[in-house]
Amino acid sequence: xxxxxxxxxxTPLADQIAASVRRGIAEGSAGAGERLPAARQLADxxxxxIHTVLAGYQQLRDEGLIExxxxxxxxxxxxxxxxxxxxxxxxxxxxxxxxRIDLDDEEIITMVRAAAATR
Numbered sequence: 001x002x003x004x005x006x007x008x009x010x011t012p013l014a015d016q017i018a019a020s021v022r023r024g025i026a027e028g029s030a031g032a033g034e035r036l037p038a039a040r041q042l043a044d045x046x047x048x049x050i051h052t053v054l055a056g057y058q059q060l061r062d063e064g065l066i067e068x069x070x071x072x073x074x075x076x077x078x079x080x081x082x083x084x085x086x087x088x089x090x091x092x093x094x095x096x097x098x099x100r101i102d103l104d105d106e107e108i109i110t111m112v113r114a115a116a117a118t119r
Contacts, residue, residue, distance in 0.1 A: 023089070
């Protein structure tokens, strides 16, 4: 899986790293049980701080997409990470679109609950 960042973009580098991995999981180029590059190795190859890579990996851990284990690195979780990654990506797009039209968190949550109630 290829992980890329663009320092010229306004999106924080850690978010770009997480998005790149999330996309790889959703597209199937990173499957369950696959190891991600070591944080230090990835930081060196991207020319960013190791803390930036770890922040991106921690986002993915918090989303339930990867496991972080000391000495073993980052591993894509078993189960249905591809589907979960796709939903996280859509949720981020929803929040970004809502922010553009000045909706607050409660309005977004109300809309999501209304959509879920119709299913």
